Amino acid sequence: MGEFSGSEPLVGEIVGLRTFRVDDSGLLLPLYSGGVWYDGTNTATCSPPTGDHRRGPHRVPEAACECGFYAYGTREAAARNRHMRYVRAVVSCWGDVVAGTQGVRAEHARIDAIWLHPGAPSGLRRRIAGRYPSARFYADADAMLGEHPLSELSCYDRPRRVRPSSRIVAVLAFVLLLALGLVPVEQLRGTDPLWDLWIVVTAVVAAVTAWLVVGAHGAGHLAAAFVVGGLLAWLVAPLFGLSGWLLRLPLLRGLVVAAGGYLLTLRPHYFPVVRAPRERSFCGVGG
Structure with missing residues (x-):
């Protein structure tokens, strides 16, 4: 079974954990593509780099492709991603959902809660809050997960801590x-x-x-x-x-x-910020 695919597709709302890049306008971006997540409902399409549109039309996500919105299923799996130290977001996933050992890929997703590293500039925090008014912001990551518990699926692995x-x-x-x-x-x-x-x-x-x-x-x-x-x-x-x-x-x-x-x-109050381009794609790509 793959990390984000391999089991039978699921239907229903699954709560997961993920991270984002942040640009200087306050938009949340996937780590490996230039698309943007909206406030509210996001709908994925099959586009590079996480999808291969040359395969022809197919449902999103599909087990044989890598398209869809990604979310980790457990804290342990998410902890492997170093960017989690800066941005953590609880997301609800629904529509067609494909689950794997580390998390899920989904057709639709919504950002429910956001935690930002204390080093995030206050002005940037206000811009992010303005972009995502329906998401709840937390100063404590554990409190966020306490109020937004992750869905537990039998296919998830519980990876051992690396010694x-x-x-x-x-x-x-x-x-x-x-x-x-x-x-x-x-x-x-x-x-x-x-x-x-x-x-x-x-x-x-x-x-x-x-x-x-x-x-x-x-x-x-x-x-x-x-x-x-x-x-x-x-x-x-x-x-x-x-x-x-x-x-x-x-x-x-x-x-x-x-x-x-x-x-x-290692600099005090460091927080990574991506420079926003003049033209940004707002299509619902995966990632």
């Missing part, structure tokens, strides 16, 4: 991969165990990159393929000597951007 040791192991593995890509090719070829390790690791990373590219269905898959592809370029860079640093540039740039973005979030 700190697991994160440490993942970081160490990434650091070791970076170190392996810095070993000069003469030293790699001169040490049989090290050369064998390099071949195995490079082959595995290449296979994962190919799998991600072939199986790409949306922006998230392509982003993962780009990151793993950058790691692959880093690993093969020693074969090209000094010119191999050109292969390392994409991953280096990504690491610098990621580190800069993380440091930016």
Whole structure:
């Protein structure tokens, strides 16, 4: 069963939890598309990046597509999304609803309640409240969920908390991969165990990159393929000597951007705001 599809479609109102980007005009936007959520009822259509209109007309959502309005089914599933630290919204979903292990995709959705991080500027809060007068605003996220409990579906997983040791192991593995890509090719070829390790690791990373590219269905898959592809370029860079640093540039740039973005979030009263374009699409796309 998929994270947001796999079970039989449901009919009825399901309450879920999701997050949004916020632009400087106070509009709430999906994380991966440029559409806008209205106050009141929103109706999804099948459009990229969450839908594939080339499949021809079909009901929204459909188990074989990724269209529809997304909502997490549990607090644990929602906690995986880092943007939840800034914006949380309780949404009611109805019409055709497809459920998975992490949440649902729905044909219609409505924002019932909103919590914003304390760092959100007061002027922006007023603009958001003006855009969504029917939603109730909360200063406490737990109080919001206490008054708007999430629907409990049997298909939802209750994911275990990731242990700190697991994160440490993942970081160490990434650091070791970076170190392996810095070993000069003469030293790699001169040490049989090290050369064998390099071949195995490079082959595995290449296979994962190919799998991600072939199986790409949306922006998230392509982003993962780009990151793993950058790691692959880093690993093969020693074969090209000094010119191999050109292969390392994409991953280096990504690491610098990621580190800069993380440091930016550490500023007091930080709250991410998207610049509103002059023309905004108000169609009911999924996301």
